[in-house]
Structure formats: C-alpha cells, structure tokens
Amino acid sequence: MASNGLSNQLVPVSESTQMTRSRSMFIDDDLVDGFVDNLVDAFEALWQEVEEVSAFKRGVPVRAQITSAERDPLHHPVDPVLYTIALQHGPYQWTVRRRYKHFITLDTELRVLWLRTKFSRGQNVPLMHLPVRLARRGARKENLEKYLRKLLEVEVFRNHKAALKFFEVSRYSFFDDLGKVKGKEDFVRKQGGGYHIELQVCGCNCAGFCTSCCCPCINQAVGWTRRWMIIKDSFVMLVRQQTGRISGVMLMDKEFTAMLLAPAAGIPHGIQIHNLSRDLLVQSWSDRQAREWFMAIEQMRRGPGAIWTTQQRHDSFAPVRADSKARWFVDAEDYYSVVADAINSARYEIFIAGWWLSPELYLKRNIANMDKWRLDNLLKKKAESGVHISVLIYKDIPQALYVQSLHTYTVLMNAHRNITVLRHPDHRRQGIYYWGHHEKVVCIDQCVSFVGGLDLCYGRWDNQRHALTDLPRRRVVMGTDECDGAGASTVDHEPFDDVGGDTMSPLEKQRSDVQRPAAAEAGTDSTKTTPTSKRKRMAKALVRARRLGWLARSASSADIEVPFTSSSAPALARGMSADVLTVATSDALDPAAVSCDLCPPGHACCHFYLFPGQDYSNALIKDPENVHLPFFDIADRKTEPRLPWHDVHACVVGSAAKDLARHFIQRWNYSKYNKRQRVLDRRKVKFLLPRDLPMPNLDPWIGAEQLHECEVQILRSASDWSCGVPQETSILHAYCAAIQNAEHFIYIENQFFISSQLDGSPPVYNPIVETLADRIIQAHELGTTFHVYIILPLLPGFPGELDGGGGVAKKAILHYIYSTVCRGESSLFGRVRASGFEPMHYVSFCGLRTHDKLMGKLVTEIIYIHSKLMIVDDRLAIIGSANINDRSMTGERDTELAAVVRDTQMVCVVHAVRHSAGVCPVVDIVLCLSVWD
Numbered sequence: 001m002a003s004n005g006l007s008n009q010l011v012p013v014s015e016s017t018q019m020t021r022s023r024s025m026f027i028d029d030d031l032v033d034g035f036v037d038n039l040v041d042a043f044e045a046l047w048q049e050v051e052e053v054s055a056f057k058r059g060v061p062v063r064a065q066i067t068s069a070e071r072d073p074l075h076h077p078v079d080p081v082l083y084t085i086a087l088q089h090g091p092y093q094w095t096v097r098r099r100y101k102h103f104i105t106l107d108t109e110l111r112v113l114w115l116r117t118k119f120s121r122g123q124n125v126p127l128m129h130l131p132v133r134l135a136r137r138g139a140r141k142e143n144l145e146k147y148l149r150k151l152l153e154v155e156v157f158r159n160h161k162a163a164l165k166f167f168e169v170s171r172y173s174f175f176d177d178l179g180k181v182k183g184k185e186d187f188v189r190k191q192g193g194g195y196h197i198e199l200q201v202c203g204c205n206c207a208g209f210c211t212s213c214c215c216p217c218i219n220q221a222v223g224w225t226r227r228w229m230i231i232k233d234s235f236v237m238l239v240r241q242q243t244g245r246i247s248g249v250m251l252m253d254k255e256f257t258a259m260l261l262a263p264a265a266g267i268p269h270g271i272q273i274h275n276l277s278r279d280l281l282v283q284s285w286s287d288r289q290a291r292e293w294f295m296a297i298e299q300m301r302r303g304p305g306a307i308w309t310t311q312q313r314h315d316s317f318a319p320v321r322a323d324s325k326a327r328w329f330v331d332a333e334d335y336y337s338v339v340a341d342a343i344n345s346a347r348y349e350i351f352i353a354g355w356w357l358s359p360e361l362y363l364k365r366n367i368a369n370m371d372k373w374r375l376d377n378l379l380k381k382k383a384e385s386g387v388h389i390s391v392l393i394y395k396d397i398p399q400a401l402y403v404q405s406l407h408t409y410t411v412l413m414n415a416h417r418n419i420t421v422l423r424h425p426d427h428r429r430q431g432i433y434y435w436g437h438h439e440k441v442v443c444i445d446q447c448v449s450f451v452g453g454l455d456l457c458y459g460r461w462d463n464q465r466h467a468l469t470d471l472p473r474r475r476v477v478m479g480t481d482e483c484d485g486a487g488a489s490t491v492d493h494e495p496f497d498d499v500g501g502d503t504m505s506p507l508e509k510q511r512s513d514v515q516r517p518a519a520a521e522a523g524t525d526s527t528k529t530t531p532t533s534k535r536k537r538m539a540k541a542l543v544r545a546r547r548l549g550w551l552a553r554s555a556s557s558a559d560i561e562v563p564f565t566s567s568s569a570p571a572l573a574r575g576m577s578a579d580v581l582t583v584a585t586s587d588a589l590d591p592a593a594v595s596c597d598l599c600p601p602g603h604a605c606c607h608f609y610l611f612p613g614q615d616y617s618n619a620l621i622k623d624p625e626n627v628h629l630p631f632f633d634i635a636d637r638k639t640e641p642r643l644p645w646h647d648v649h650a651c652v653v654g655s656a657a658k659d660l661a662r663h664f665i666q667r668w669n670y671s672k673y674n675k676r677q678r679v680l681d682r683r684k685v686k687f688l689l690p691r692d693l694p695m696p697n698l699d700p701w702i703g704a705e706q707l708h709e710c711e712v713q714i715l716r717s718a719s720d721w722s723c724g725v726p727q728e729t730s731i732l733h734a735y736c737a738a739i740q741n742a743e744h745f746i747y748i749e750n751q752f753f754i755s756s757q758l759d760g761s762p763p764v765y766n767p768i769v770e771t772l773a774d775r776i777i778q779a780h781e782l783g784t785t786f787h788v789y790i791i792l793p794l795l796p797g798f799p800g801e802l803d804g805g806g807g808v809a810k811k812a813i814l815h816y817i818y819s820t821v822c823r824g825e826s827s828l829f830g831r832v833r834a835s836g837f838e839p840m841h842y843v844s845f846c847g848l849r850t851h852d853k854l855m856g857k858l859v860t861e862i863i864y865i866h867s868k869l870m871i872v873d874d875r876l877a878i879i880g881s882a883n884i885n886d887r888s889m890t891g892e893r894d895t896e897l898a899a900v901v902r903d904t905q906m907v908c909v910v911h912a913v914r915h916s917a918g919v920c921p922v923v924d925i926v927l928c929l930s931v932w933d
Contacts, residue, residue, distance in 0.1 A: 341701030
C-alpha cells in the first residue's frame with residue numbers, strides 16, 4: 001500500500017522499538033515509552049535502519065534511468081564521466097549527478113550490509129554486483145543503469161543510509177503534506193547566525209553577524225556545522241544528521257534569493273541564501289555542487305515558489321486567493337461555539353495566537369456539559385488524541401497589564417506534553433516594552449482559520465441581546481436529579497464523561513462550598529412533594545421563562561437552542577424529555593425565588609451564571625484582576641451592570657487559511673530563535689512547517705451553506721521585532737485603497753479612531769482620515785451620493801471617571817479621538833469644512849447603548865464596540881484585529897492580522913442609487929445594522 005503524505009506513512013515494527021503512526025511533524029523522545037495510540041517519532045534520525053522506518057513509500061516502485069554521461073577529463077582526469085540519473089517515485093521526479101567513485105562507495109556499503117544480514121541475521125538477500133569499468137562508454141552506462149534498477153527493487157538496499165545519500169533522499173522527502181515537488185537534498189556546511197533581529201543584552205544592540213559582542217547573542221556568527229539541507233516548494237529546511245531534528249527553516253518570500261559567493265569572499269564553494277529574516281551561508285564540497293544548489297534554488301523560486309517570491313497587492317506577504325470561502329460572526333457566542341467545534345474536529349495541528357488567552361474560558365454555555373467545552377479541557381482532550389497544539393501569546397509586563405500570560409503558560413504546559421506555549425517578546429532581551437502582539441488567530445489543520453477582533457479570554461463572550469445583568473439562574477434538569485433530595489425524581493443526567501467523573505463545574509463546586517453550610521445552618525428541610533405539585537410549579541416556571549424570552553432548550557447531542565412552544569410544556573412538565581432547561585431570573589436574588597423545584601434549596605446545581613466569575617466585568621469601572629482565579633466575581637452583580645461586548649470575527653477556508661497558518665509558523669519559528677536555548681530545552685520546542693493537510697469535514701460544525709465563495713487576501717502589520725521581517729503595513733494600504741475606490745458608502749466599526757495628526761504631540765502618522773476626507777470632498781465636487789458611517793464606543797474601555805481625578809488614559813484617548821473627528825484643521829471635519837461645505841451631510845458617527853433591570857432598578861450601560869471592520873459598497877470588507885491608530889497601522893508597533901474579503905458574485909440593489917452589491921453576507925452591511933435593533 002502506498003502512503004499518502006505524513007499522515008499515511010507506514011512504519012514497520014522492530015523487536016526493540018514499537019513505532020506507530022504520527023499525525024504531526026513533531027518529535028517527542030518520550031513517546032516510545034509505553035503504548036500511545038497514533039503517535040510515532042518518524043524523524044528520530046535522518047537515516048535509520050530499514051527495520052525501523054522506510055524513507056520510500058512502501059509498495060511504490062522507484063524507477064531510475066541514466067539520461068546522460070558528460071566527460072570532463074581536464075578537471076577530472078581519473079574519473080572524468082559525470083552521470084545524470086533521473087529518478088521517479090510515485091508522483092515525485094528528481095535528478096542526481098554522480099561519478100563512478102560514488103557508485104563504488106555505495107557498492108562497498110551495501111556489501112557490508114549484505115554480509116551483516118546474511119551471517120548475523122540469517123536473511124537471504126541477493127548480492128548486488130557493481131559492473132567494472134568497460135572500454136565502451138555505452139555499455140558502461142547500460143550496466144550501471146541495470147545495477148541501480150536491481151538495487152532499488154530490494155527494500156533492504158534502497159533504504160540503507162548509503163543509498164539514501166546517493167539518491168538524495170531522507171525521511172522528509174516523500175511526505176505529501178510538505179509539497180508535491182521534491183527538491184534537491186544533500187549535506188552542506190552551514191554557518192550559524194545571520195538573523196535579521198536586534199537584541200539588547202548587556203547594553204549591546206547588535207544585528208546581523210556580530211563578532212565583537214560580549215553577550216550570548218544568537219545573531220553572532222558561530223562555527224560551521226554539518227547539516228542535511230532540503231529544498232521544498234515554499235521553504236528551505238536544515239536537519240541534524242544525528243537526531244533528524246529540524247534545526248532551521250527559511251520561508252520563501254518576496255526577497256528570497258540565492259547567490260554564489262566569489263572566491264574573494266573567503267568561503268570556497270559557498271552560497272548565500274537570503275530572505276526577509278535571515279542571510280544563510282552554506283558551503284558545499286565542490287564548485288559543481290555549489291552550482292547545482294544555486295540552480296535548484298532558482299528553479300524552485302521561479303517555479304512552485306513564485307507565488308511567494310513575487311510582489312503582492314497592498315505589499316502584503318500573502319497573495320490574493322480567488323479560491324477561498326469565508327463567513328463572519330457577529331459577537332462571540334456564535335464564534336466561540338464554532339471555534340469549539342473546530343478545535344474538537346482537529347486531527348493534526350492547532351495553532352492559537354492572541355493578546356490574551358484564558359484557559360478556563362467556557363466556549364459553549366447554557367448547556368448541560370459546559371465543562372466539556374472549557375478551553376483547557378478541550379485542548380487537553382485533543383492533545384491526548386495525538387493532535388499537536390501550538391499556542392503563541394503576548395508576554396505581558398505584570399506590573400502594567402492584567403492578562404497574566406504566565407498563568408496561561410503554566411496551565412496549558414502542564415496539561416499535556418503535546419501542548420506547547422511560547423510567550424513573546426522577551427522584553428529585556430529585545431528591548432520591547434511598549435508594543436505587543438495584538439492579533440487573534442486560530443488555525444485548524446492549516447485548512448480552516450479564524451481571524452478578527454475576539455481573543456479567547458474573559459469578558460468577550462456575548463450575544464446580540466447584550467445583557468447587562470447576570471444574577472443566579474436555575475438549572476432545571478428534566479427527569480434527573482443531581483442531589484439526592486427527598487421527593488426529587490431520579491432519572492439519568494448527562495455526565496461530564498469527556499473531562500472526568502465529576503459532574504460539577506468548578507463554579508458550581510465553589511458555590512457549593514459556600515451554600516451548603518449556609519443551608520444546613522438555616523435548617524433547610526427537603527420535604528416530599530407530590531408529583532402534581534411539582535408539575536404545577538414546573539409549568540409556572542416554564543410559562544414565566546417563555547414570557548421573559550429567557551428559556552433555552554439544548555439537546556445533549558447537538559447543543560442547539562430551539563424556541564420554546566406552549567405545545568411542548570405538558571410533555572416537559574411530565575418529565576418526558578431529558579433535555580436541560582435554563583431559566584434566567586435577573587430580577588431577584590431571593591433564594592426561595594431561584595430554588596430548583598427538583599432539589600433542596602441552596603444546592604449548587606440550582607445556581608449557575610451565563611457569565612461566570614471573571615466573565616462578568618466592566619472595564620469602565622475596574623480592570624480584571626487575579627485572572628488566575630477564574631471563578632470568583634470581580635464585580636458586584638447586585639449593583640454593577642456588566643459591560644456588553646460587540647465584536648466581529650471571520651472564518652476563512654482554503655488557501656487563505658493556509659496563509660494565516662504560514663504567518664503563525666513564521667512568528668513561531670522566529671520566537672523560537674529569540675528564546676534562550678535553556679528555556680526551549682525544557683520542553684524541546686520544535687520548528688513548524690507549512691503543510692498541505694487534508695480538509696476536515698466542515699458540515700457538522702460550520703455548514704457548507706454558510707460558507708461563501710469570495711476573493712480573500714491576508715494582511716498584516718509586522719516588523720523586525722515581531723516577525724523578524726522588515727516593516728509591513730499592508731493593512732493600512734488596504735484601508736486607504738478601499739476608501740479611495742469607494743463609490744457609494746463606507747461603513748466602519750472600530751474601537752479607536754485616531755489618525756492624520758501630524759501637528760499633534762506626539763504626531764499620528766497613519767493617513768486614513770486624510771484619505772477619507774479627500775474621498776468625501778471628491779464626492780461633493782462630483783455631486784454623487786456618498787456617505788460614511790462610523791461606529792465607535794461611546795467611551796474608551798479604561799477605568800476611571802471623566803469628572804474625577806482618575807481616568808487619565810480614558811481622557812487621553814478621548815482627546816485624540818476628538819482631535820481626529822472635529823477639533824483642529826487636521827481633523828476630519830476641519831478638512832471637509834475647509835472645502836466649503838458641512839461634513840455632516842456625508843458623515844455619521846454613532847454609538848451603542850442598552851438598558852436592563854438590576855434588582856428592580858433600571859440600569860443602562862454602553863455597548864463596547866471592539867470590532868475592527870470596514871465595509872465598502874457591500875462588495876468589500878476588511879475584518880481583523882487592527883484598530884484605526886498608529887499602534888495597529890504603522891507595522892513597527894503592534895502585530896496585527898486582517899483579511900480583505902471581496903465578493904465575486906454581484907446583484908443589483910437600490911439604496912440611494914441603483915448599483916451592484918455582493919451576495920456574500922461577509923460583506924453585507926445589513927448584518928451589521930441588524931445589531932442596532
């Protein structure tokens with residue numbers, strides 16, 4: 001049976017070591033200890049004995065043909081003939097060039113193997129006979145070709161390390177996941193260093209090759225080491241011979257080139273390989289081999305790698321993908337639910353990057369088995385099944401921020417060995433204190449990716465109801481009883497068997513510890529009740545829940561909310577359903593009013609929150625604190641309303657999803673370079689590689705009908721400190737280009753709106769407002785219908801009162817926003833008024849606010865706009881993590897990601913005028929405006 005890439009590589013079992021199949025490119029030395037399902041260290045060594053692992057695909061023949069024989073007696077008088085050998089193994093085709101001396105070395109090694117297998121192991125392996133040199137050149141070529149063909153038919157011989165070196169084959173050669181093209185492979189000598197990064201240690205600021213620095217700088221040019229170098233269709237990798245571990249990865253980009261070094265450089269037979277991140281110096285063994293390396297790199301760069309080595313639109317690192325699909329999510333409830341199902345369906349790899357990640361976050365709520373969908377439990381479950389999870393989070397400064405990335409690192413790293421977490425940057429080592437990684441991305445098997453403004457953290461979960469209160473709710477379990485209360489019916493309750501035997505969530509345990517002693521002290525008595533009275537009380541609760549619109553029904557198998565109907569009330573009251581009903585009681589805190597009818601008052605199963613612990617917060621009053629204690633309230637639910645959170649996220653499928661994964665891989669490998677080696681050795685952090693993995697089944701969790709074909713391009717803000725690349729501002733370029741090309745309207749949702757203040761102190765450089773003003777002036781001069789809608793939060797999300805002594809950050813943000821909108825000649829209004837007309841005819845600024853009842857009193861709070869979205873003409877949308885300010889747009893500060901989505905299918909619509917608009921709801925303003933209802 002032929003193998004199909006890494007996931008289908010077949011590995012024989014030896015007597016000394018039992019090796020099973022792996023689904024990842026990772027290498028874990030301790031996986032062989034004991035039996036672990038679907039885990040294998042396929043690359044423990046670059047070359048191993050054939051009994052342990054096969055480099056070639058089993059059952060797939062290897063064909064060899066000598067296509068040419070070139071004579072060069074002037075430079076090689078003893079061995080003048082150079083043979084070109086064309087090889088084919090399944091879909092892979094490649095050529096190697098060898099002299100007769102290489103055949104002799106190969107034959108000698110194989111004879112030693114034949115003697116060992118015959119006498120020590122008793123195996124009957126046919127002996128190969130290398131043809132002697134003949135006077136007739138044609139006969140020698142034919143005999144050598146027959147020799148190679150017979151050699152390749154014997155599996156023991158073709159998988160020997162000498163044969164693998166002869167044919168330029170390694171364990172990484174024929175994995176379909178790494179590309180369909182086999183490039184050149186061979187041993188080289190490489191020089192360490194050459195990274196385009198800056199480190200500040202011991203007062204040193206060094207970049208490139210540093211030989212005079214006294215600090216342990218990883219840029220420093222160290223000695224030459226022997227490595228096996230492999231050229232793939234979009235990257236170059238270096239592998240250690242002794243262990244088979246990847247020691248370096250260079251991704252192809254727009255500056256990827258190779259150059260032969262002149263003898264005057266002092267490196268004979270040298271080649272310099274350059275990309276945006278590194279200058280790699282390698283040395284081959286002859287001028288011929290150096291030329292072969294150069295030609296192989298150029299052929300791959302101009303061929304399969306051309307999509308990465310050419311200039312892209314908006315000067316982005318990623319090309320425009322016309323074969324992608326996308327959908328978006330308004331608010332976190334839908335996004336968290338889909339991303340939970342996506343993580344649960346992962347089979348190979350999961351990449352997560354964010355500014356803040358809360359391991360104890362519940363991705364699905366208002367259902368029976370909430371603990372199954374807690375982020376850390378979900379990741380641990382997938383890690384135990386063999387999926388490798390890489391988490392890259394911003395390393396905060398504890399004295400300045402509250403996100404406590406060390407808590408995230410500790411929890412996830414201790415959860416399972418297949419979960420690896422990196423925190424970046426190392427502030428003192430890199431000298432980066434003010435900027436951070438603000439992007440939010442999740443990649444599943446490098447096939448499905450999520451990008452937008454939502455971190456997987458506390459305070460983000462919300463829906464379009466945007467509730468202000470979250471007082472105790474009663475959990476009514478029809479036909480079941482978690483407590484053994486007298487008179488309570490006892491039938492099956494859905495256990496949390498996915499995460500352990502305990503059926504209580506951590507929040508319920510904490511509340512149980514407090515409530516049970518109080519109930520016992522009060523002398524609560526569970527008296528028996530008749531089934532009729534229980535049904536009456538249950539019917540009243542269902543009617544009240546229906547009237548308030550707060551009743552949800554979720555099936556244990558699908559966790560899908562369905563509307564409650566009066567026809568289902570009798571069946572539910574009789575206990576004929578095993579579903580879980582949750583009834584919100586936001587207008588009372590009386591224990592008698594929220595007690596469950598099926599269990600004693602005060603029992604933990606009667607009390608739960610839709611926004612548990614740290615999720616109930618209000619950033620306008622107080623920042624989160626003690627986030628390592630996730631299930632304790634940081635706000636008084638009786639007096640303080642929560643801050644509703646409005647955000648937008650997107651899902652992309654196909655080539656654009658692979659581009660997001662490629663960005664993550666680049667950042668991951670760069671962060672590994674930056675880390676001190678002693679930190680990485682504790683968990684042996686591995687390099688990541690771009691892979692072409694099979695597409696998962698999307699129907700169970702996202703639905704094919706919800707994905708729409710469109711054109712997608714991935715954008716980013718990045719620089720040398722964050723990704724090891726020169727400054728990239730493709731998000732800013734895309735914003736300006738979309739504004740300039742707008743025809744009818746622009747709709748913007750953003751957390752900030754700070755732009756175009758060159759006379760400010762400090763100045764603001766991004767020209768978005770300047771471009772917006774020019775487009776409005778152009779519309780006025782042409783007399784066309786044009787309008788700009790800008791949705792901002794009514795207040796910045798920082799604690800403190802505006803009329804008090806605090807709130808310094810809030811006041812500073814408001815100052816810059818007002819200066820951008822209406823204060824001064826460089827503001828949007830000032831630029832438009834300078835042209836002689838009022839801007840309000842073309843611009844509308846809006847905010848969102850809601851109200852609710854808390855303890856019988858009317859309360860109100862703003863809806864915090866955290867989305868980073870722009871829609872143009874119902875045809876194009878930019879969705880990502882970038883705010884409209886210099887931190888996000890200039891590239892050299894915060895790291896950001898965004899996707900520009902362009903609809904390819906148009907319909908005729910009429911707003912103010914008749915025009916063409918896209919049919920894809922990803923770029924539909926109607927979905928945004930529906931939130932205002």
